[in-house]
Amino acid sequence: MWGIRKGAVLHSAIAKAFEYIAWVFYSYFFIRYVVGAIQDERGFYHILQFILISGGFFIIVALYYSYIEGAYIPLAGTIIYQKLYRKLYEKAGNVELRCFEDSSFYNRYTLAVDGASDKLILVIQNFFGIFTGGIAAIVVFSTMFMIDKFVVLFIVFPIVGNFLFGYLYHKAEYERDKAMAPYKRRIDYVNRVMYLADYSKEMRLSKVFHILKNKYEEALQGIIKTADQYALKINVPTWIRNYLTFTVMFEGVLMYGAYRAIVGKSIDLAELAVLSSTMVSASWILIRFTESLMECMKQGLFVENLRTFLEYEEKLPEDYDGIMPASEISSIEFRNVSFSYKEDCKIIHNLSFYIEGNSRVALVGHNGAGKTTIIKLLFRLYDPDEGEILVNGINIKEYNLKAYRSLFAAAFQDYKIFALSIRENVLMRESSEEDDEKVVDALIKAGVYDKIKSLPKGLDTIMTKEFDEEGVLLSGGEFQKIVVARAFAKNAPIKVFDEPSSALDPIAECDLYDSIMKESIDKTMIFISHRLSSVRNADMVFMLENGTILEQGTHKELMALNGSYADMYHKQAKNYLAVEDLQEVIA
Numbered sequence: 185m186w187g188i189r190k191g192a193v194l195h196s197a198i199a200k201a202f203e204y205i206a207w208v209f210y211s212y213f214f215i216r217y218v219v220g221a222i223q224d225e226r227g228f229y230h231i232l233q234f235i236l237i238s239g240g241f242f243i244i245v246a247l248y249y250s251y252i253e254g255a256y257i258p259l260a261g262t263i264i265y266q267k268l269y270r271k272l273y274e275k276a277g278n279v280e281l282r283c284f285e286d287s288s289f290y291n292r293y294t295l296a297v298d299g300a301s302d303k304l305i306l307v308i309q310n311f312f313g314i315f316t317g318g319i320a321a322i323v324v325f326s327t328m329f330m331i332d333k334f335v336v337l338f339i340v341f342p343i344v345g346n347f348l349f350g351y352l353y354h355k356a357e358y359e360r361d362k363a364m365a366p367y368k369r370r371i372d373y374v375n376r377v378m379y380l381a382d383y384s385k386e387m388r389l390s391k392v393f394h395i396l397k398n399k400y401e402e403a404l405q406g407i408i409k410t411a412d413q414y415a416l417k418i419n420v421p422t423w424i425r426n427y428l429t430f431t432v433m434f435e436g437v438l439m440y441g442a443y444r445a446i447v448g449k450s451i452d453l454a455e456l457a458v459l460s461s462t463m464v465s466a467s468w469i470l471i472r473f474t475e476s477l478m479e480c481m482k483q484g485l486f487v488e489n490l491r492t493f494l495e496y497e498e499k500l501p502e503d504y505d506g507i508m509p510a511s512e513i514s515s516i517e518f519r520n521v522s523f524s525y526k527e528d529c530k531i532i533h534n535l536s537f538y539i540e541g542n543s544r545v546a547l548v549g550h551n552g553a554g555k556t557t558i559i560k561l562l563f564r565l566y567d568p569d570e571g572e573i574l575v576n577g578i579n580i581k582e583y584n585l586k587a588y589r590s591l592f593a594a595a596f597q598d599y600k601i602f603a604l605s606i607r608e609n610v611l612m613r614e615s616s617e618e619d620d621e622k623v624v625d626a627l628i629k630a631g632v633y634d635k636i637k638s639l640p641k642g643l644d645t646i647m648t649k650e651f652d653e654e655g656v657l658l659s660g661g662e663f664q665k666i667v668v669a670r671a672f673a674k675n676a677p678i679k680v681f682d683e684p685s686s687a688l689d690p691i692a693e694c695d696l697y698d699s700i701m702k703e704s705i706d707k708t709m710i711f712i713s714h715r716l717s718s719v720r721n722a723d724m725v726f727m728l729e730n731g732t733i734l735e736q737g738t739h740k741e742l743m744a745l746n747g748s749y750a751d752m753y754h755k756q757a758k759n760y761l762a763v764e765d766l767q768e769v770i771a
């Protein structure tokens with residue numbers, strides 16, 4: 185907090201100090217002086233003057249307090265919110281991809297993000313509440329002790345009430361919130377699915393809504409069950425705390441004081457008035473003090489979680505600094521690489537291959553063979569469990585990660601279109617009209633420029649209707665072409681295309697592969713394709729199965745081998761062209 189907004193820390197401290205000073209002053213000095221002055225018959229104007237001066241002081245304190253609580257802290261809260269969330273998102277953006285496949289990471293993340301800035305402010309305010317409240321409690325109890333030694337015994341009730349039972353219910357509340365976090369995440373997921381347009385078609389054409397509705401209700405039941413489980417653990421200590429703090433303390437001190445003043449006549453009226461008012465203040469100060477303590481502990485647990493999240497040491501930090509890679513690519517090599525997403529489930533098995541710089545390489549194989557995983561490893565989205573990956577003869581772990589990733593221009597299979605302009609969707613960075621030539625060229629190569637040109641706002645057209653009434657929705661193939669244009673537009677020495685034509689018609693597919701081949705003449709290019717006709721011009725084809733290379737060579741070599749690749753090719757050609765005699769096609 186000090187790092188983000190010093191003023192908020194200082195004003196929280198001053199406001200808390202004033203709050204308690206005003207309390208102690210009113211309950212002890214003010215009442216004692218006024219009742220004493222009446223008893224000593226000091227005169228109306230003298231007392232009025234004292235009341236007015238004290239009133240002025242109270243008004244100033246109250247105005248300052250309201251300004252801090254009502255205006256300054258909420259404003260500071262927005263700045264804290266902005267800076268803290270930036271830190272949170274930076275962290276989430278910097279952790280390795282694997283974290284997003286770990287549900288305990290998600291739970292920690294959700295708990296950290298949930299009202300993080302409010303909790304941080306609460307901890308600071310309550311921290312000063314403990315400090316100044318502790319001093320105020322000592323002053324008030326000493327005053328009571330001076331009037332009557334035995335009356336302080338009544339303090340035991342609010343102390344036990346607040347410290348023991350207050351602690352129990354705060355702890356139970358934290359545990360309940362923690363137990364509810366996975367259910368809340370499930371509810372958030374269903375809310376997201378219902379809200380996002382991406383899911384709307386499937387939702388309308390299937391009965392998946394019912395499954396989601398059931399999941400939602402299950403999660404809701406989970407929340408209700410958790411609330412039920414913790415109801416007694418929270419309510420009983422709350423009731424006992426209130427009973428001991430208010431009823432026993434208030435009534436006890438009042439009856440005891442009245443007995444001493446009326447029956448025993450051992451304290452006078454001023455002392456009885458001071459006793460009653462300090463008793464009320466003492467109770468409140470104690471409540472506030474323990475509330476601050478408990479709140480600090482409770483929010484402290486959230487803040488601790490936030491801190492653990494922010495201090496999580498990335499195993500593969502996105503901002504990893506290392507040597508800068510050369511922009512010319514001479515080789516890419518996988519050396520005995522093994523990898524698994526989860527323990528005991530190897531996806532890549534002792535894989536080794538070598539790619540010459542400036543060559544065009546195709547990865548082919550059945551679904552789930554591990555092609556995309558190889559690309560993810562090459563992008564260093566994951567690190568191998570065994571073996572090493574080398575680019576230009578250097579282990580990729582030694583490179584500055586951002587600079588290393590900038591070597592690649594990629595079109596992903598599971599692409600995402602952003603609710604931004606077409607220009608921004610192609611460049612994937614901030615852009616201006618000066619970039620138009622590059623964007624247009626990329627869109628032409630991807631075979632979608634004619635369509636974009638026909639749109640009234642051209643490159644400025646916003647994709648999707650999320651924010652803009654005039655936003656456009658394109659066909660699946662057109663969307664995919666825009667994604668492919670990303671790889672054309674980025675000036676990078678290695679181009680990667682993961683199933684770039686899965687949504688294209690045969691003519692568009694053919695044109696696209698022509699463009700890709702032309703584009704990659706002086707570049708290293710890796711592409712994944714299920715359409716084997718598209719790999720005929722590759723310099724090297726790797727046929728994968730179960731995370732290892734089954735066959736490798738040029739298309740011709742693999743056909744001559746007459747193994748798995750040739751078999752797959754025959755089957756595809758047969759189905760695709762619906763011809764019996766393929767000799768002509770193969771030739």
Ligand SMILES: Nc1ncnc2c1ncn2[C@@H]1O[C@H](COP(=O)(O)OP(=O)(O)OP(=O)(O)O)[C@@H](O)[C@H]1O
Binds near residue numbers: 526552556597
């Ligand atoms: N994030 C992940 N967590 C766990 N397992 C995964 C993950 N991503 C992929 N897998 C598993 O790894 C295996 C290989 O997946 P990969 O995407 O590399 O295959 P692929 O050859 O590209 O398949 P396709 O041709 O269908 O795209 C699959 O069995 C898949 O279930």
